[in-house]
Amino acid sequence: MLQPIIAIENVSHYFGAGRLRKQILFDITTIVEPGEVVIMTGPSGSGKTTLLTLIGALRSTQSGSLKVLGQELRGGSENKLVELRRNIGYIFQAHNLLNSLRAWQNVQMSIELHSEIPASESRDRAESMLEAVGLADWATQYPSELSGGQKQRVAIARALVCNPKLVLADEPTAALDKKSGRDVVEIMHDLAKKQGSAIVLVTHDNRILDLADRIIHMEDGRLSSLDVTPLANG
């Protein structure tokens, strides 16, 4: 049996303190298998992004158990969480590229976190990843010289260049038009499938739902699976 990439058990989350304390997530339980593409939908304010930041080790887990890549996040030290983040590929709503770096340097920033990749290879690797997202001719451009779709593709290259087992994406198409949005998600989907990475993708965009292996729906902090294969292996 393969270990799940993400195992979430009874996770609840609160914002604020004292009388202003507000529960955002209620007893979330789900798993994501290796290589699975999960799309999470739901109205804004439903807690999708909060769940994504918990999985991404960007927030500390308050209650319940959250295992990502086999590691328990609850009570984990800041250092442990930072180490874990290096094995997750992130794609943000805005591209969040470093404006002072060229496209290939942006991709290389991600490679530098992995000391096992020799420095001599890192530029080649960054450029071949840019080629894979169709930006071979744009590698030396600065982000300000790229279109929105191109920037998002650089961000995908940055997220995937180190073959992460897990890719987290928060509305990657939000800032893009219909055509380039679809393109971007397809590139991400194809590359992740090729590398065997699991994807958790938060979106409002109905046009890309067909790429999902499974769709989960979040409403008012509670999860309802639409296309569930309920814990088939467990």
Add this chain to the structure above:
Amino acid sequence: MFAIPLAWLQLKRETIRLLVALAGIGFAVILMFLQLGFQDALFESAVTLHQNLDGDIFLISPQSTSLIAMKSFPDRRLYQSMGFAGVESISPIYLGFGIWKNPFWEGPPTSQTRSILVIGMVPGDSVFLLPEVKANQAQLRLTDVVLFDRASRTEFGPITEKFEALKATGGLVKSEIESRRVEVGGLFNLGASFGADGNLITSDLNFRRIFSDRKKGLIDIGLIKLKSGADLEKTLERFKQNLPGELRTDPKKTTNQTQEDFVVGDVRVLSKKAFITLEENYWKESTAIGFIFTLGTAIGFVVGTVIVYQILYTDVTDHLAEYATLKAMGYKNRYLLSVVFQEAIILAVMGFIPGYILSIGLYNLTRNATALPIAMTLNRAILVLCLAILMCVISGSIAVRKVQDADPADIF
């Protein structure tokens, strides 16, 4: 350390901001260089005379505080010291400020007269280390002949030029000092100080002719030369034992210092080093000058710190989302802190270079305008570079607190 020099790339990307930052830091560096340079020039000029005196031990009156405030003392003490073992020779030195009349005066608004330091010496003695004085001091045997310092301020008149011009025809520059006619018999190079705008050397006899109220037996500095191989400390100890009167030392000074600086009866005995220190301390501690220049340097430092802080803070704020992204990717706080500090140090070094070059130019300008011995020294360059780096590190450490605000959870 990092394949991608993020700090440098970020600075380079904002060219205008980088130039403004460098201008600001360069300005602070220049300010510090000028203040420290003026201060050093002051102390340097104040002791140029001391450094060029050809002696090992000096006697002065205990009431003398600096070259511009000398009290004379009886030359008996100097002749007594001639008898101490180790002493090779002695020379009396007379000092006085006299009013010099510019013989080439072109009328108002400039003033025709100006106060100049007159140094009287025995023409046969070797008092100065300056070769030009040695070469010309035979002239001083003549009545009313003086040697003129060509590094004196220009207000004394174009003595140097006229001297050279007249020499060809056998003429001499004639002027008046303290209303007595004198002739310039030669030139030497010593330099103006904050205390004296110019210098004249003449014989002891001529000195008393110029300052007719000075009594014969009273001198201002007693210069003592030791035999080659004589031990300075042991000889000073003999002065301590054998000069008449009570031994007094400054209780605030260390034992080492009091070995080279002590008062016996009516004279103060100093080694050359202590004599120089006495003059420096007078300007440093008992005038406002040391304080003013230190304050000026501190202000340059503070101005620089504020400018660098502003630049770094804006830079961090602009890149906050990017820093949060880096944190989300798995970069540690330490990496981001190192980026900010690298930026600070790059700014410090890059701002220092134009500041250093411009300061050398300003030093030249000042030297030509004031005849003060001001020049770039390696020590000062290193000091200011260290101050500039410290300045940037301080502002960096205030600005990095902002980096902690970069919260990766906010960017999803």
